[in-house]
Amino acid sequence: MPIQTIESRRLYRQIADQLSRLIDKGEFRVGARLPSERDLSEQLGVSRPSVREALIALEVEGLVEVRGGAGVFVCARKPGGASHRAEATPPGPFDLIRARWIIESETAALAATHATPEHLQRLKSALVDMQRYATHAPEAVAADQRFHLCLAEASGNSALLMVVQQLWEARTGPLYTQLESHFSGEAVWKQAVEEHGELLQAVAGRDPRAARDAMRKHMKNAEVRFASGWKPGEP
Known part of the structure; x- marks a missing residue:
């Protein structure tokens, strides 16, 4: 039996590539609205978060435009546009x-x-810098990053610091930031700043359990927001 290549692409990339091929074949013409996230999830047999990641990947590549409250629409492929596949x-x-x-x-x-x-002191300084901004400005996100990296450094474990640095490289990459752009706003940023304040209070209070719970709350809120806040064109 001939050896076959093992499928190693991430699931969202497989979904994005399949949708891209359908666009290339004319199944979805320029200006057409793609099926809803719910319908794509059911047709492909995958989770809605995976579909959402795929649509964001296509948006980063300029193949679709996400219009909150209206849907996801096919864009004209730019001549000579580089593919991310x-x-x-x-x-x-x-x-x-x-x-x-x-x-x-x-x-x-x-x-x-x-x-x-x-x-x-450095955590407090980063938090103060975050409080200067009303929403996700580049400087605000940079202060957010400083806060988290300082927290990792404060753990006393250099391996954890290295891992957190790598996670933040991905967090500031185009896929994450494009998805985040659909949720940016004053209310969201205000909530994030408050959660960082809770983190600082727990760390300064030498309360490991409270610090752990505060970080889990912060991350869970981000996941819930990304999973439920963007429903273009759906009831």
Whole structure:
């Protein structure tokens, strides 16, 4: 029996590639609205979060436009536009959030035990910088990143710091930031700032359990928001 290539592409990439091929074949013409997220999920036999990640990947590549409240529409393919299919495929936003839930919650618990006064001051400084902004401005996200990396450093475990740095590289990549752009707003950012305040309070209070719970709450809120807040063209 001939050896066959093992399918190693992430699920959202497989979905995105299938939709891209259908667009190329004219099944969905330029300007046409794609089936709803719910319908695609049922037809493909996959979860709605996986479909959402695939649609965001296609939006990053310029093949579709997501119009909140209206639907997802096919765009004209730009001449000479580069395809992302052959490039290394990053983890999807939902996998990333779940990984952060596991790793950063324990990082926060360790930080509550090992953080130095210098760490606490840097965390406070990052939080103050976050509070200067009303929404997800680049400077605000940079302050958010500083907060989380300082928390990882405060854990006292250099391997955890390395992992958190890698997770944040993916978190600031185009796939995650494009999905996040559909949820940015003052209310969302205000909630995030408040959650960081709870994290700082728990770490400064030397309460590992509270720090762990605060990080889990922060990550779970992000997952729930990404899973339920964007329903273009659906009832």
